[in-house]
Structures are given as structure tokens and as C-alpha cells.
Amino acid sequence: MMNVILPRLRSVLTELTGHRAGAAGADNGRADDRAPILLANNESPFGPLPSVVAAIAEAAGEVNRYPDYGVAGLTADIAAWLGVDTDQVAVGCGSVGVLQMLFQAAGEPGTDILYAWRSFDAYPTLAKLAGLRPVTVPLREERHDLAAMADAIxxxxxxxxxxxxxxxTGTTVRDEELKGFLDRVPRECLVVLDEAYREYVRDPGVPDGLGLLADHPNVVVVRTFSKAFGLAGLRVGYLVGHPSVAAEIRKTRLPYTVSHLAQVAARASLRAHDELMARVDQTIAERERIRAAMLAHGVPVAPSEANFVWAPLKERTAAFAAACAAENVHVRAYPGDGVRVTIGLPEAGDAFLKLIGAL
Ligand SMILES: Cc1ncc(COP(=O)(O)O)c(C=O)c1O
Structure with missing residues (x-):
């Protein structure tokens, strides 16, 4: 056979493994024999609200046209909802898309990006693709070690x-420690506060990043419609920051990457905010139930302020995840480290707890 000569690609690609998503499929959290129980991707277990489905269905007849280039309507709606100025907001294709925009905008190739580890596994991929050098600081007792991070700058x-x-891990940094940390970060250095799970936070000691923006023009807060708003399949995220920073970041958005259906669905979801937040309350109640049951089984689960819990099962991780998969319960395993379990509906939680009981 002839030798095929392939084009030369960037050497950084050899370092990338591709994103490892968990099992996919739409079971909406039902535990039955046919559908897998999907607790691997931190999605909402609830399907979109009827009002949101109706808005998407109506907009489906308009997709021969390009979406609004500047995402103007959604940007204004987000700003009004959050009580910030419209020019402080930049929308992107999921918050992953926003992170990519930020890394490309602020990450001069060859410079460093600093984050805790373990953390969201898209950071290394996006950083390397932007030509940045990842510098990581280990978590301490499952939490960000902000003092060590400040030392590493x-x-x-x-x-x-x-x-x-x-x-x-679901763990948080608290108000005073974050403010102390920000005081140690040079003003020229961009601080990205990834608050993808903000709506699930109930601990009043955890700062709302928006409250830090006035004193810290180098901070941007990144959030998403994928989690509490239940629109993971449509890809909408956004940042809030200083108007001049947001304006520059907006330039890096690939044209039309926030689709028409995504914009319409996000706007309809903001109109249904109260109904959606009632679902978040259910998820939080379920989170506390699952955590209490896991603690009762002797699994040392850290308090979580997100829509998942973390079980540091160490060397038992892979075997436990395999035992779950054998029962059609899909969790996210980090071999040698732990298992992350998304909070779904109570039936899904019961199926998971049965497996924890057998651990
Ligand atoms: C911390 C964090 N940030 C961002 C995201 C990306 O979410 P999306 O791109 O769907 O907005 C996730 C998804 O799991 C996440 O866990």
C-alpha cells in the first residue's frame, strides 16, 4: 500500500486527548431498563419548560436566516436580569466558548495561565490551543489553595x-479569601471567575463574582445557560466584566456561533426564570439528600454548592464507576482520584445510592 503523507499539524495536538464526555442520551433522569441514568455531565435532569420549547419551535421556522450577529437582544436581557450595563456583557457559544474567547484574547502565546488542579478539564485543552503554558496548583483538602496560587503568579x-x-469537587472559595487573593493579583493579569454553577450556591459566605467587578476591573465572571437553565444542548454562555474588557472579548467571538435557536431559548428561559429556579431548589434538596446518604455510608463527600457531588474513592474509583456502568448508571470517573456524580431526579439518586450501599 502507498504511504500516505499527511499534512503537518500543530505539535500541541499530540498533547490533547480530546474532551471526555460521559454517556449521552436523553433520559431526563428516569431510572428504567431502557434508558441509561446519566449522572456524568452535570446537566439538568429536567427537559426544557413548555414555554421554552414553544419559543424554540416557533423560531425553527426562521433558521434560513443568520442569527443576530451582535446577540443584541439576549445581551440586553442578561444585563437587565443581572442589573448590570449591557456593555459589560459578552455572550458566547457555551461558557466553554466564552473561555476560549478569553484565553485567546488575553493569552499571548508563550505566556502562562494559572489554575487549580483538579478543576474543569477543558482548561488545559483551551489553554494549550491558545498557545498558553498551563501552570497548576494542587487543590488542598479538595479546595482551591488561593495562597499557593497567589505565590505562583x-x-x-x-x-x-x-x-x-x-x-x-463542588467546593467553594469564600468571600474574604477571594478578596485577599485578588489584592495579590497584579492589576494587569486577567482573573476569570468561572461561576458555571452559581445558581446552585446557597452558602451566603460564597461571594457573587458580580459584586467584585466594581473594585476589580481585571475580573470577569463567566456563567452559562447549560446548567440551572437546562440548555446544555443549545450552547449559550456569557461573561460580565469591565465594559472595555467585554468589548475587546466580543471581537474574538466567531461570527454566528450563538445560534438563533440558542438566543431565542435563552431569552425565553430568562422570562421563565422563577419556574427554572424552583427546579434548582429541587436539585439542591436532592443534593443534600444524596450527600447525607453517602456520608452515612462512610464516603467522605465534601460539602457541594453545585449540581454534583464528589466522592474521593481513590484507587477504588475505576472499579466503582465500572460497577455503576454495569447497572446503567453513568458517573464521571477520574481514575485514582474520585467519582463525580451529577444530581438528577430522586429515582436516579436512588439507583446511585443502591450502588454506593454495595460499595
Ligand atoms: C466549571 C465549568 N465551566 C464551564 C463549563 C462549560 O459549560 P458550557 O460550555 O456548557 O456553558 C462547565 C461544564 O461542565 C463547567 O463545569
């Missing part, structure tokens, strides 16, 4: 990411 550090609550 050098003149080469262009971006610092703080994931609050942290994926996959």
Missing part, C-alpha cells in the same frame, strides 16, 4: 482562573 502570568464552585 509571575510576570509571565496573563490569566488566572478560579472555578467557584469547583468542578469536579
Amino acid at each position: 509571575t510576570p509571565d502570568t496573563r490569566i488566572v482562573v478560579v472555578c467557584n464552585p469547583n468542578n469536579p
